[in-house]
Amino acid sequence: MPQDDPDHDPDDDVGAHRDHDAPLSEVELRVRTLESLLVDKGLVDRDALDAIIDTYETRVGPRNGARIVARAWVDPNFRRRLLADGTAAAAEHGYEDRQTEKLVVLENTPQVHNLVVCTLCSCYPWAVLGLPPIWYKSAPYRSRAVIDPRGVLDELGAGVPDDREVRVWDSTAEIRYMVLPERPAGTEAMSEAELADLVTRDSMIGVAVVQAPEGAG
Amino acid sequence: MNGLHDVGGMQGLGPIVIEPDEPPFHHGWERRAFAITLAAGYLGEWNIDQSRAMRERLPATEYFATSYYELWLYGLERLLDARGLVLDEERAARGQDPTVSVARVDRVHALAARDVERVLGTARASRTDDDVEPRHRVGDRVLTRTINPVGHTRLPRYTRGKRGQVTVDHGVWTFADSMGNDLGPDPQHVYCVRFEARELWGDEARPRDAVYVDLWDDHLEPA
Numbered sequence: 305m306p307q308d309d310p311d312h313d314p315d316d317d318v319g320a321h322r323d324h325d326a327p328l329s330e331v332e333l334r335v336r337t338l339e340s341l342l343v344d345k346g347l348v349d350r351d352a353l354d355a356i357i358d359t360y361e362t363r364v365g366p367r368n369g370a371r372i373v374a375r376a377w378v379d380p381n382f383r384r385r386l387l388a389d390g391t392a393a394a395a396e397h398g399y400e401d402r403q404t405e406k407l408v409v410l411e412n413t414p415q416v417h418n419l420v421v422c423t424l425c426s427c428y429p430w431a432v433l434g435l436p437p438i439w440y441k442s443a444p445y446r447s448r449a450v451i452d453p454r455g456v457l458d459e460l461g462a463g464v465p466d467d468r469e470v471r472v473w474d475s476t477a478e479i480r481y482m483v484l485p486e487r488p489a490g491t492e493a494m495s496e497a498e499l500a501d502l503v504t505r506d507s508m509i510g511v512a513v514v515q516a517p518e519g520a521g
Numbered sequence: 522m523n524g525l526h527d528v529g530g531m532q533g534l535g536p537i538v539i540e541p542d543e544p545p546f547h548h549g550w551e552r553r554a555f556a557i558t559l560a561a562g563y564l565g566e567w568n569i570d571q572s573r574a575m576r577e578r579l580p581a582t583e584y585f586a587t588s589y590y591e592l593w594l595y596g597l598e599r600l601l602d603a604r605g606l607v608l609d610e611e612r613a614a615r616g617q618d619p620t621v622s623v624a625r626v627d628r629v630h631a632l633a634a635r636d637v638e639r640v641l642g643t644a645r646a647s648r649t650d651d652d653v654e655p656r657h658r659v660g661d662r663v664l665t666r667t668i669n670p671v672g673h674t675r676l677p678r679y680t681r682g683k684r685g686q687v688t689v690d691h692g693v694w695t696f697a698d699s700m701g702n703d704l705g706p707d708p709q710h711v712y713c714v715r716f717e718a719r720e721l722w723g724d725e726a727r728p729r730d731a732v733y734v735d736l737w738d739d740h741l742e743p744a
Contacts, residue, residue, distance in 0.1 A: 336550075337612055345606070348631050356555070400642050425576070437539070443535075
């Protein structure tokens with residue numbers, strides 16, 4: 305990693321390679337001060353911090369959920385297990401996380417569209433989707449998802465027909481929700497791995513539909 | 522607390538902006554704030570509900586101007602001070618002079634790097650084996666309590682005093698409203714309750730749309 309490019313230094317607020325001409329912001333100073341005190345007091349270990357960051361930047365993310373979705377699309381037995389006990393089905397893939405004590409998977413169908421939110425904070429199924437995106441944690445989404453889900457879906461380009469029921473799931477306890485999106489038409493010849501590449505994070509939250517690749521079908 | 526964290530049903534908070542290909546973190550300090558919060562959580566000095574409760578105490582006038590990981594930082598600073606682990610005075614002194622020394626804390630042990638993979642892959646144990654009778658059954662009609670506690674609650678404002686139907690019994694869990702207010706586990710059943718959109722929002726809502734909310738026995742009465 306180029307040391308003369310602070311934009312690409314992953315630890316630019318604490319590392320030695322930071323551009324020394326730019327003053328630290330107030331929040332950068334607060335974090336640096338607190339981390340240094342925690343380390344000096346023996347309350348955190350810097351190597352553990354690096355391992356935590358690496359876990360959520362490189363290992364735990366929405367590709368986990370996408371693999372589960374693709375498996376459910378091609379394997380009816382797995383789909384049944386996933387919908388009956390999401391926690392166990394995710395664990396079959398090795399996807400378990402401190403944030404995801406009980407995972408419930410919600411199947412989108414031509415009759416029902418599911419949408420996941422946390423109106424009180426930012427609860428999210430880390431084991432299968434990683435850390436939540438900013439919009440999911442933002443007040444505009446958290447406030448509107450429960451009172452105007454159809455408006456939210458229209459705005460985000462995932463409008464739902466009038467005759468389809470919309471179910472919003474507010475993650476108020478320690479149960480975490482993930483949506484099993486509909487498999488797009490025209491993907492019958494695709495492999496499980498190719499299907500997984502089509503599945504987006506937002507489709508597993510319920511604010512997007514999975515699109516077939518151009519020319520499919 | 523009827524605070525600004527409890528935003529369900531609020532209006533006028535602006536557009537939802539999705540950033541394409543958003544990275545997990547946008548700034549180096551966010552990585553560090555995230556990691557020290559998780560690592561310090563494994564000291565065992567507080568539970569997740571106390572952590573959420575502390576973040577909810579951010580003054581309302583600052584809430585919408587505070588970014589997500591700044592909110593985490595605020596909560597962590599307050600918890601560490603409250604437990605006597607890192608005092609506000611120590612942060613102020615270190616902020617003025619980075620060379621100020623501090624004594625090690627011996628009563629707790631830092632999460633070791635070799636344990637990170639194991640602990641992050643282990644779910645929190647909020648679910649318990651306590652033998653507690655359910656007060657409601659799947660299919661029951663329930664009425665949520667009308668409460669306005671000044672402390673922590675996981676019963677959102679928009680669901681209070683509303684009628685719904687139990688769809689799932691999730692088993693016995695520690696009660697967040699008790700844990701978050703330093704009152705112990707108080708284990709009880711958690712249910713998924715379906716509320717018709719019209720029950721929550723009135724006749725302009727779609728007749729077949731619904732909101733599902735996970736609630737504890739103490740939030741519910743028979744309807």
